[in-house]
Amino acid sequence: MAEKKIIPCLDMKDGRVVKGVQFVNxxxxxxxxxxxxxxxxxxxDELVFLDIAATNEGRETMLDVVRKVAEQITIPFTVGGGIRTVEQMKAVIDAGADKVSxxxxxxxxxxxxxxxxxxxGPDRIVAAxxxxxxxxxxxxxxxxxxxxxxTDKDVVEWAKEAAELGAGEILLTSMDRDGEKSGYDLEMTKAVVDAVDVPVIxxxxxxxxDDFYAAFTKANAAGxxxxxxxHFKETSVKEVKAELKRRGIDLK
Structure with missing residues (x-):
């Protein structure tokens, strides 16, 4: 079994990290x-940076922030938001990201x-x-x-299509659970994991x-x-990783 990953997410708006519930507030x-x-x-193990307003505002990802973040870290770094062309993908990678979402x-x-x-290369392409x-x-x-x-598009079918077209990873977010702290949607995650041959986050x-543990043991998520x-110090990456290792999860 591949090593599992713990990945903090930086949702960006107006140059700051923000967090809401079900994408609002x-x-x-x-x-x-x-x-x-x-x-x-x-x-x-990795970081994900999502410029959450870029698409709706019709602009590109803030490359200056990407560069500043990339200068501070050595772990893999995925960037998404407002990326609509291969040229923009290349610009994000050139700014220091390892993958584009x-x-x-x-x-x-x-x-x-x-x-x-x-x-x-597919390893740099993440289907969000x-x-x-x-x-x-x-x-x-x-x-x-x-x-x-x-949309009318079924999530499992879309994940399969994305992987077949070349996405090397799936970042699967339950909007229903976002910010609710009620646990990952294990049923949906496992359905996608079982349907594709690429890692699912x-x-x-x-x-x-317990929610992290369930994502790995019940849904077999890769991360x-x-x-x-x-962000709000309810637990820490260090605490989560220590406890998961104690429970026998093979982490990076």
Whole structure:
């Protein structure tokens, strides 16, 4: 079994790290450069930086912040938000990121996964999939435009398509659980894990160490991403990793 990863997420808006509940009611959580350095010191295996307003504001990711964060850390660093072309992917990598995360743009143009994988290699391409359970459909649907548009696309089918087109990793976020601290959507995560041959990162809902443990043991996620519990000091990366190792989880 591959080593599991603990991944803090820096959601960025107006140059600051923010965190809300179900993508709204955002609270300030600090400076991205300071937090990135802190999380590396704590033992984070990777970081994810998401410029959450870029797509809706019709602009590119803030490359100056990416550069500053990249200068402070040595761990792998994924950047997403407002990336719509291969040229923009290359610019983000050139600014210091290790991987690029693509969501809405790839939904509008699925071949972006293929083009990115061919230009940069699949290991650098992350399919960011935001998901919401739709009662009428009885399943999870893909959400785009920063949580504002629920599509008719089935999450599991979209994850399979993304992987087949060239995405080397899936970042799967439950919008229903986001910021709720009620645990990851294990059923959805496992459904995607079972459907694809690439690593799946569970996101949305981390509240306790038990939630991280469940993501690995019940859903077989390759990594567990969290924000609120780390940003607001409810637990720490160091504490989570120590306890998971004690429970027998093989971490990086």
């Amino acid at each position: 955002l609270r300030d959580a600090g400076d991205p450069v300071e937090l990135a350095a802190f999380y590396e010191e704590q033992g984070a 693509i969501g809405t743009a790839a939904y509008d143009n699925p071949h972006l996964f293929k083009e990115g994988a061919e230009a940069l 999939i935001d998901a919401k359970f739709v009662d009428e459909a009885g399943t999870w649907r893909v959400v785009i435009h920063g949580g504002n548009t629920v 569970a996101s949305g809902g981390a509240g306790t160490i 567990a991403l969290a924000a609120s519990v780390f």
